[in-house]
Amino acid sequence: MKKQIMSGFGKSNWIVAGILGVSLVYSAQAGVPFNNLQGVGGAAFNPLAYPAGQNKAENSDSVLSNPQFGAWYVNLSDVDVDWTAIGVAETIGGRLELSYGYEVISPAAQNIKKSDLGAKLLLVPENLGGQAYVPAVSVGTIWKKTDNVAEGVDDNAFDYYLVATKLVTQLPLPVLLSGGILNTKEQVTGVFGYNDNSDNTFFGNIDVLPLSNLAVGFEYKQGASYSDFNNADYWDAHVAWFANKNLSLIGAYVSAGDSKSTTEAGLGDGVVLSAQYAF
Secondary structure (H helix, E strand, O other): OOOHHHHHHOOOOOHHHHHHHHOOOOOOOOOOEEOOOOOEOOOOOEEOOOOOOOOOOOOOOOOOOOOEEEEEEEEEOOOOEEEEEEEEEEEEEOOOEEEEEEEEEEEEOOOOEEEEEEEEEEEEEEOOHOOOEEEEEEEEEEEEEEOOOOOOOOOOOEEEEEEEEEEEEOOOOOOEEEEEEEEEEEOEEEEOOEEEEEEEEEEEEEEEEEEEEEEEEEEEEEOOOOOEEEEOEEEEEEEEEEEEOOOEEEEEEEEEOOOOOOEOOOOOOOOEEEEEEOO
């Protein structure tokens, strides 16, 4: 199974990700966090500390945020592989984000399906106490389950993460910075199942907003390594356009490592598209 998928993943962009960068800061436009590939409020493959549902009216008495949805499509034309993902997220009391993501990866004539249930808790709101240097800080977990995994590999596991995110407005252009630590057992984001061991890895995002409705940025995710399996590092360069306060469109060039590597699970590079809608 693993060899079949790897060969079918030549230019995997799954990593679609990219996309996301962060950005979005202005309330007049749609903005971060997006629903990432796993449904979590974040960028493409990384979570952000901000909870989902930022479009909620300030005078609303509801403890529930407005829901938001994200859709991803990756066309790996060189190897005839499609990767699609949809996600939804909502926040309770402005602090507890709950999310769900569903992914379908289609190498050759088979479908690999993956479900992701996420929970994120905002521990420290951004600019707490009126201090402009205080980032938002959150902790979170994602339970992931994948079908059609190879024998000897677990079909489900938990991720755990700590992330800090800060919008810096004191520079000539607004800059969004985010970084965190991920504890994971994933093999190729879970598409190849989950290892018996876990690893702590780093992830980070940086985005610049040259216009109030446009973000340009970079995203990085360190690949987890185990005694018997090594994941490639992922990165992407992306552009996000916030069409209005509800709709965002994203495009990215992503790299998921060398698909021909014999030392790590790399999926190549490619182009990804995403549409995000926040009520």
